[in-house]
Amino acid sequence: MEIPFIVNARKDTGLFNSKVGIWLFLASEVTLFGGLFSGYLFLRLYADYPWPERALPVLPGLINTFVLIGSSVTVVFAWAALKMREWRKFQIYMAITLVCAALFMVLKGIEYSAKFGHQAVRIQGGGPVQDNAIVEGHLHYAKLNKEGLMEEVDEESKNDEGVFKANRVLVKASELTFVLTRPSHEAYVEEILKQAGDSKITLAENYQVIDKDELRAGEMNRDQLVNNESALVAEKGSELSIDLLDELEDAFLEARSHDRKVRTEFLAASWDWIRNEKGEEEASTYVVEKEIWKERRSEDAEKIKVLTLRAPSEVTFKVDPPFTLVLEPSDLVKKVNVGDLSAKLRDDTLVTGDVLPSPMIMGVDALDFRTTAQRAEAEGLDPLPVIEGTWLLTHKGHHDGRDDHAEGEDLDDRNEFKKIWDCHMAWLDVEKARLAEKDREPTANDKFRVNWDQILAYQSLDYDPVKVKVASKEKSLKRTGLFDLNAMAGANHKTPDKEFPDLHFPHLEIPRANVGFESSFTPKWNTYYAIYFTITGLHGLHVIGGALVLGYYLFFGRKMYESNPEWLANRVEVGGLFWHFVDLVWIFLFPILYLM
Amino acid sequence: MADSIEEVKKAKKLYMFIGTLLFFFTVITVMVATVEWLDFGDHGFDGVDATIGLCIAAFKASLVMLIFMHLNHERPLIYFVYILGLVMAFFCMWLIGWSKSDPIQFGNETYSDGFYDLSKPATEVHGHGAKEN
Amino acid sequence: MSMDAHDHHDDHHHVLPWWKKYFFSTDHKTIGIQYGLAAGAFLLFGFFLMIVMRWSIAYPHEPLPGYMSWIFTDGWKARWLDDGKVTGETYNMFGAMHGTIMVFLGVVPLGFAAFGNYVTPLQIGAPDMAFPKLNMASFWVYLAGGLVMCASFFMESGAAKSGWTNYSPLAGYADKQIVNQFLAGQTQWLIGLVLLITSSLLGSVNFVTTIIQLRAKGLTWMRLPFFVWAMLVTGFLLLLAFPPLEAAGIMQLMDRVVGSSFFMPSGLYSASSGAAMDLSGSGSPLLFQHLFWFLGHPEVYVLLLPAIACVAEIIPCNTRKPLWGYKPMVWAVIVLGFLSFIVWAHHMYLTGMGPVISTFFQTTTVLISVPSVILLTSMIISLWGGSIRFTMPMIWAAAFLPMFGIGGLTGLPLAFNLADLHLHDTYYVIGHFHYVVAPGILFGLFAGVYHWYPKMTGRFMDNFLGHLHFWPSLVCMNLLFFPMLTQGMAGFHRRWYNGGEGYIEKGAEGVNVFGLTVAEKISLNEVMTGAAIALAVFQLPFLVNMFISYFWGKKVTSDNPWDATTLEWATPTPPGHGNFTFEPAIYRGPYEYSRPDHDSDFFPQWEEPKRDAPAETPEVKPEKETTGA
Known part of the structure; x- marks a missing residue:
């Protein structure tokens, strides 16, 4: 059996099968990306926060655009080479196409990893708009000191044991309570055991489940049954392990099954009884609140009490001596603050113990007050005083980025961020005047956001507003960053900046109570990053898929070429159509995600 | 279709030219977004920039479709299929956008799901339908 | 069924190992049967879930009876049943999965994939699908x-519980207590959905390509059987409507797994912990509804068209006269397909859309009833003056017409914004679409099974068992679904797991806009539950029939036992790999019954015209085509 029109075109349609197939597929891809673009449009037009426009460094996107366009050209050339029966040329062009695909993915990977390593936090505080200042930067690292308290460590030791990112929540755990119906706590138990060190985590009470047969035999009273040896599942003092929890869980589930069965039997028997006694009419299922029924059910309850095992569904472990448990904030059901006496994990595991001071420590590379300003404007307030009153600009800083204070230098009590802000206001005055000459106004982005390049520039001018004014009249303090390879993925904290090699980004410690919503630059941070990662990720999968297919023709196409060169040419044309479509999508993605 | 060898040879020059055009317009797009004297409309990003950027993108996309994907000389069936896809994607965007921009109004107050009053603590916000400003 | 299809007529083909023949076969007929069996199993499972739900509605205080609960293990019962009674949580889980299974895993694969796969290539004279x-x-x-979707029943989280429409923010946040989100039912539902969409995309590309490219010589567009037209339109619907839902599914998956806020608005807080959720917010729940229903409405026609297609084949064959209005029907189905993309928001009148856009969708919704009515009316008129043979398939097809009619007409009030505001989310809506899907679509598909079973197996299905299946099913279906319409008008909410008892406690005297009360209609619950259980019992004759007829049914005496005209009856019985023993050519339209100029009362599409007779359609000669290399 042979399927017709695999290579040659059908007369009336003028097409071979796979060409019809690929165009149908592309049409469905159009609606797939149509759905995603509607999502983008929708989320952007109706966002209730300032959309981060032009938030990404343009350079990698631009290079990727060139790479994809180039590969689009080479893929048609590869097809043309096959049409002219030039196998060697086909190989060369196709290989270039694949190299382009690889280059594209590598650049994407660099961009992604830079974002994953970048942290942002929305500060929560008082004031008319709950603060809502946003700080971006890189998290610092910390470890526990001898007292079990948090202590910042250098970047270099980030891979050492016991070092964690400085956004964790610390709890002095003295007791752990596990819910036995959650087998998914394994990951947590592993982590807890790892962190426990020399502390012993032991079962606080005997875990006892009455033996079913002994209960049925009825020779002992309940106390005897519970304290009987056969009822003991785990002894007080057994050490916490996943196996132990599994064992307890099994015992509990079995007991629960037994109890439920008993209760079900009683309920069913009661229904039989009421139907026999009262007839169908009286016993209508919706009329069961009658006194007679209540009486019967309370009798049942007495009997059930005797016949059920009633195993406890939670087990508590004692921790001796208490140790500091380092928890990821996203694992907590609810935010905790210093002084709280317990923390609950997502699977309802309860960690009892004092919540220790666990500030978030980071090197700051951008201040963003746009949300604060937007909320203030929505309340009918002037944004500037509200911004001046935020925690970030008013808190007492202990660290201004310099240790070499000269004798008699005027030490003001502004923290470093307030100094930056004052410089920014000075810069803004100049910028406003400059734009006014052209009948233009600064954007909210200009006004309320201080970017990393500005922070560095202000720092290089000793945070002196007068110097900033003078300097910004000479040249723009904002970099476009377009041709700055070092800043390809945004502010770079690791390698020194080429213009200001000696400077470093300001250091900030945010007390736990002021840490609002926080995330690295992942889809979680806001809907812009969510749609950015989703569309580019999906597009990346298309690139990989397309490269696999084209690679197959390059490496395994020889046989097909020899049997019928036209066949391979058709295949490459079809694969090329898909490749062009991938390029087409990127042509829209680039301006939408990078330039708007 | 460019099937004969001469046509393919001729087409290769065209592909080269189109590739160059695409590079050129990419640079233009980036310049519109980054160079100040090419910043149309208000200062910074605004609707004018978006329109220009999307128009250039649409132009580039149609070059790719017409030349690289051979839609300048294709069978009617292909046009039918592809245009159907575009039309449906258009409906998807257009109607969703329309239904979003036409919320129910009571007097001068507009109710929609887009805005939640964050200035109040969570417990004071009553589900959806908070007043939009 | 046609598992032994390979032996004769296929001698040029080497023998395949059994696992290739039965499991990883590329033969469209085997795949069709695989789809049919899998979809049938899922349908039975979905039906079972529904019976448990109906028990909870009628007898909320009684433990599940033994004949339902034996299937569950003690551990499962202890987790999900409250002393043997169905809990609200379990009801929600079963409800969500009933809808999902019936729509995505049952009816679509049965109608489009199983029948489409088996019949379409045969009807167009193709050796197989374009991409086997x-x-x-x-x-x-x-x-x-x-399987991924259903596996979650056995996990700690249970299966998805947020309705088959999976609306965010509920669906975006449910099961968050599970540490590894990939082991949560709600997440698995999404993964399953993405796989199903991928599958249907592959399928629809294949169908459309096959129909466009592999038609036999002379099979021009207007000679295509209506079945093929319906499959072509269905293929386009799946192709273009599913991807936006795939986008939505991926976005919701992101919400669940990496914590994004596509569909999570600002200001959400968790009632259990009393704290703000750890989310960025600013997403839009309405966006999900739009993307869902962009698929959701075309999906209704994906369910419906294969059933109409089966009925449209069976009616001409059993009335021995041409399908009335073939051309209008073809145009109607094309218009229907197109319009179905722009009516979706009538599922969303209650979401706060403004009056202007509501009017737009109201208009398109009313418009789409025109092609639907053309289809139904043409088939009813086709019966007129026919010498009807009441064969088993014809009986099912005849019952399809009024049942689907009820389903369709009860939908009209829902098209209107004002009426929909009262009826939405009540049992009226449930009654309406179940009339369309259960006694409508399923009857059409049953008709198809009885009709093509002889071609698949070479034996007829048993008539007595067929009647034993049909008549009680007809009665039970109506007893089950008609009360839903009245209950819905009385204001029964569609998600009451205890059948309205809780509502009566709070507002026994509440009279609704139609002057009806919940209390006076609540006793119907028991009638409906009884009907549902009886309906289940009377599916047994069908299962028995399928099984015993395969071994002991009456053998067919020819390859064309119904004296039909379309091309699938020209193949050997059952058709071998490659389908045809001759190269099929087509000389006329698909429904040439009772032609006065022909000896027998049917004139098959493939039968060559007599030499001396004048050429039938001189303008369309069988085309010469380039054959495959």
Whole structure:
């Protein structure tokens, strides 16, 4: 059996099968990306926060655009080479196409990893708009000191044991309570055991489940049954392990099954009884609140009490001596603050113990007050005083980025961020005047956001507003960053900046109570990053898929070429159509995600 | 279709030219977004920039479709299929956008799901339908 | 069924190992049967879930009876049943999965994939689908998707519980207590959905390509059987409507797994912990509804068209006269397909859309009833003056017409914004679409099974068992679904797990806009539950019939036992790999019954015209085509 029109075109349609197939597929891809673009449009037009426009460094996107366009050209050339029966040329062009695909993915990977390593936090505080200042930067690292308290460590030791990112929540755990119906706590138990060190985590009470047969035999009273040896599942003092929890869980589930069965039997028997006694009419299922029924059910309850095992569904472990448990904030059901006496994990595991001071420590590379300003404007307030009153600009800083204070230098009590802000206001005055000459106004982005390049520039001018004014009249303090390879993925904290090699980004410690919503630059941070990662990720999968297919023709196409060169040419044309479509999508993605 | 060898040879020059055009317009797009004297409309990003950027993108996309994907000389069936896809994607965007921009109004107050009053603590916000400003 | 299809007529083909023949076969007929069996199993499972739900509605205080609960293990019962009674949580889980299974895993694969796969290539004279390997992949991806979804029943989280429409923010946040989100039912539902969409994309590309490219000589567009037209339109619907839902599914998956806020608005807080959720917010729940219903409405026609297609084949064959209005029907089905893309928001009148856009969708919704009525009316008129043979398939097809009619007409009030505001989310809506899907679509598909079973197996299905299946099913279906319409008008909410008892406690005297009360209609619950259980019992004759007829049914005496005219009856019985023993050519339209100028009362499409007779359609000669290399 042979399927017709695999290579040659059908007369009336003028097409071979796979060409019809690929165009149908592309049409469905159009609606797939149509759905995603509607999502983008929708989320952007109706966002209730300032959309981060032009938030990404343009350079990698631009290079990727060139790479994809180039590969689009080479893929048609590869097809043309096959049409002219030039196998060697086909190989060369196709290989270039694949190299382009690889280059594209590598650049994407660099961009992604830079974002994953970048942290942002929305500060929560008082004031008319709950603060809502946003700080971006890189998290610092910390470890526990001898007292079990948090202590910042250098970047270099980030891979050492016991070092964690400085956004964790610390709890002095003295007791752990596990819910036995959650087998998914394994990951947590592993982590807890790892962190426990020399502390012993032991079962606080005997875990006892009455033996079913002994209960049925009825020779002992309940106390005897519970304290009987056969009822003991785990002894007080057994050490916490996943196996132990599994064992307890099994015992509990079995007991629960037994109890439920008993209760079900009683309920069913009661229904039989009421139907026999009262007839169908009286016993209508919706009329069961009658006194007679209540009486019967309370009798049942007495009997059930005797016949059920009633195993406890939670087990508590004692921790001796208490140790500091380092928890990821996203694992907590609810935010905790210093002084709280317990923390609950997502699977309802309860960690009892004092919540220790666990500030978030980071090197700051951008201040963003746009949300604060937007909320203030929505309340009918002037944004500037509200911004001046935020925690970030008013808190007492202990660290201004310099240790070499000269004798008699005027030490003001502004923290470093307030100094930056004052410089920014000075810069803004100049910028406003400059734009006014052209009948233009600064954007909210200009006004309320201080970017990393500005922070560095202000720092290089000793945070002196007068110097900033003078300097910004000479040249723009904002970099476009377009041709700055070092800043390809945004502010770079690791390698020194080429213009200001000696400077470093300001250091900030945010007390736990002021840490609002926080995330690295992942889809979680806001809907812009969510749609950015989703569309580019999906597009990346298309690139990989397309490269696999084209690679197959390059490496395994020889046989097909020899049997019928036209066949391979058709295949490459079809694969090329898909490749062009991938390029087409990127042509829209680039301006939408990078330039708007 | 460019099937004969001469046509393919001729087409290769065209592909080269189109590739160059695409590079050129990419640079233009980036310049519109980054160079100040090419910043149309208000200062910074605004609707004018978006329109220009999307128009250039649409132009580039149609070059790719017409030349690289051979839609300048294709069978009617292909046009039918592809245009159907575009039309449906258009409906998807257009109607969703329309239904979003036409919320129910009571007097001068507009109710929609887009805005939640964050200035109040969570417990004071009553589900959806908070007043939009 | 046609598992032994390979032996004769296929001698040029080497013998395949059994696992290739039965499991990883690329033969469209085997794949069709695989789809049919898998979809049938899922349908039974979905039906079972529904019976448990109906028990909870009628007898909320009584433990599940033994004949339902034996299937569950003690541990499962202890987790999900409250002393043997169905809990609200379990009811929600079963409800969500009933809808999902019936729509995505049951009816669509049965109608489009099973019948489409088996019949379409035969009717167009193709040796197989255009891309046989894709066809096989499509089935296995579908099965994987279905199993992933159903596997979550056995996990701690249970299966998805947020309705078959999976609306955010509920669906975006449910099961968050599970540490590894990939082991949560709600997440698995999404993964399953993405797999199912992938499968249906592969399938629809394949169908459309096959119909466009592999038609036999002389089979021009207007000579295509209506079945093929319906499959072509269905293929386009799946192709273009599913991807936006795939986008939505991926976005919701992101919400669940990496914590994004596509569909999570600002200001959400968790009632249990009393704290703000750890989310960025600013997402839009309405966006999900839009993307869902962009698929959701075309999906209704994906369910419906294969059933109409089966009925449209069976009616002419059993009335021995041409399908009345073939051309208008073809145009109607094309217009229907197109319009179905722009009516979706009538599912969303209650979401706060403004009056202007509501009017737009109201208009398009009313418009789409025109082609639907053309289809139904043409088939009813086709019966007029026919010498009807009441064969088993014809009886089912005849019952389809009024049942689907009720389903369709009860939908009209829902098209209107004002009426919909009262009826939405009540049992009226449930009654309406179940009338369309259960006694409508399923009857059409049953008709198809009885009709093509002889071609698949070479034996007829038993008539007595057929009647024993049909009549009680007809009665039970109506007893089950008609009360839903009245209950709905009385204001029964569609998600009451205790059948309205809780509502009566709070507002026994509440009279609704139609002057009806919940209390006076609540006793119907028991009638409906009884009907549902009886309906289940009377599916047994069908299962028995399928099984015993395969071994002991009456053998067919010819390859064309119904004296039909379309091309699938020109193949050997059952058709071998490659289908045709001759190269089929087509000389006339698909429904040439009772032609006065022809000896017998049917004139098959493939029968060559007599030499001396004048050429039938001189303008369309069988085309010469380039054959495959």
